[in-house]
Amino acid sequence: MSSQKIPVRRSRFPVSLLVIFFLVLLLMSGIHFGLIVLVNERNWSELVQTIIPMIYWFLVALGLTLFTGWRVRRSYEIPMQNLAKATSKVAHGDFSVYFPTTNTSDKLDYLDVMIIDFNKMVEELGSIETLKTDFFSNVSHEIKTPLAVIQNNAELLQRNHLSEEQKKECTETILHATKRLSNLITNMLKLNKLEKQAIQPTPHCFDICAQLCECALQFENIWEKKNIEFEADLEDKVMVEADEELLAIVWTNLLSNAMKFTPDGGTVTLTQISDEESVTVSVSDTGCGMDADTVKHIFDKFYQGDTSHSTEGNGLGLALVQRILQLCDGIITVKSEVGKGTVFTVKLPAYLKNEEDLL
Numbered sequence: 599m600s601s602q603k604i605p606v607r608r609s610r611f612p613v614s615l616l617v618i619f620f621l622v623l624l625l626m627s628g629i630h631f632g633l634i635v636l637v638n639e640r641n642w643s644e645l646v647q648t649i650i651p652m653i654y655w656f657l658v659a660l661g662l663t664l665f666t667g668w669r670v671r672r673s674y675e676i677p678m679q680n681l682a683k684a685t686s687k688v689a690h691g692d693f694s695v696y697f698p699t700t701n702t703s704d705k706l707d708y709l710d711v712m713i714i715d716f717n718k719m720v721e722e723l724g725s726i727e728t729l730k731t732d733f734f735s736n737v738s739h740e741i742k743t744p745l746a747v748i749q750n751n752a753e754l755l756q757r758n759h760l761s762e763e764q765k766k767e768c769t770e771t772i773l774h775a776t777k778r779l780s781n782l783i784t785n786m787l788k789l790n791k792l793e794k795q796a797i798q799p800t801p802h803c804f805d806i807c808a809q810l811c812e813c814a815l816q817f818e819n820i821w822e823k824k825n826i827e828f829e830a831d832l833e834d835k836v837m838v839e840a841d842e843e844l845l846a847i848v849w850t851n852l853l854s855n856a857m858k859f860t861p862d863g864g865t866v867t868l869t870q871i872s873d874e875e876s877v878t879v880s881v882s883d884t885g886c887g888m889d890a891d892t893v894k895h896i897f898d899k900f901y902q903g904d905t906s907h908s909t910e911g912n913g914l915g916l917a918l919v920q921r922i923l924q925l926c927d928g929i930i931t932v933k934s935e936v937g938k939g940t941v942f943t944v945k946l947p948a949y950l951k952n953e954e955d956l957l
């Protein structure tokens with residue numbers, strides 16, 4: 599970036615080279631003149647008188663050629679050869695390559711700019727490679743775990759000595775593992791499509807309060823089973839212009855996290871308020887909470903801070919939520935305290951009412 603602000607020299611040969619050549623040639627022609635005078639004084643034969651200046655100028659030409667060759671080598675060949683070596687290392691998968699510029703940052707020329715861009719490119723490639731490797735190891739891990747569960751339980755079922763109760767337990771475990779696998783694939787595909795912008799939000803006007811109620815009701819079984827007190831504090835009707843289907847994924851993920859990370863007897867609260875500019879939805883819980891270090895990573899793909907719940911889910915929920923909100927011009931913030939609970943707050947732009955809607 600700095601290379602854009604600092605003026606970049608367009609030539610690798612400094613103007614001083616012209617002065618050097620001029621002075622050298624001036625000196626050489628002076629010596630040539632002296633040589634002619636010397637040869638004349640000695641009265642040497644005409645052949646010698648011709649050969650001596652020729653040899654002299656041949657040596658001058660040789661000297662200048664060697665000097666120019668040295669300059670070209672220093673300015674072009676050595677940096678280009680080093681760059682070729684560095685490029686070859688990158689081509690063979692070594693992304694730790696760093697190639698220093700030949701000039702200091704205040705005297706950059708176009709070759710230095712190329713080197714800076716090359717370093718940037720290698721750094722970028724390296725981080726993409728790390729992401730790719732991490733992604734594959736995460737996906738493999740997430741697939742391997744439920745597959746091992748399915749395999750073990752299927753093997754158990756093959757043995758005939760199991761009671762009906764045990765068989766039921768085995769099939770339930772298998773079903774749970776397949777559901778987890780299916781969720782993983784669905785979320786991965788969804789996230790991939792959202793990241794590639796293959797899914798473009800299709801905004802339309804709808805009542806966000808009704809949507810929140812509908813999403814919350816999906817968790818009725820869970821809050822009853824876990825004896826969680828669920829509180830909702832919503833306005834009657836607030837219209838927003840957004841992609842309804844994508845926003846439903848946001849609320850479902852936030853509520854599912856709140857239910858999952860809140861122990862039996864805890865409280866989960868869903869709040870919604872609005873003003874002229876925005877609609878704010880909060881999901882708060884009295885669950886395990888998170889420390890600052892965990893909070894930093896919760897939007898990373900496959901990150902699961904609380905290992906005691908890692909068998910439930912794959913750590914893709916909040917990555918999806920964040921991507922959807924980016925696409926819907928929304929903002930998500932989180933406040934959490936270990937042992938006390940967590941509050942996720944989502945802010946969406948308000949729908950600008952026109953006269954028809956007010957009727």
Ligand SMILES: Nc1ncnc2c1ncn2[C@@H]1O[C@H](COP(=O)(O)OP(=O)(O)OP(=O)(O)O)[C@@H](O)[C@H]1O
Nearest residue numbers: 855856859896902903904911912913914915916940
């Ligand atoms: N309400 C919450 N309370 C405490 N920790 C939370 C809460 N919400 C998220 N987290 C932490 O953030 C991590 C990432 O959440 P995310 O929703 O992305 O994944 P997940 O719920 O583990 O799996 P998935 O959403 O794929 O089912 C969780 O594993 C948990 O550690």
Ligand SMILES: [Mg+2]
Nearest residue numbers: 855911915916
């Ligand atoms: Mg989740």
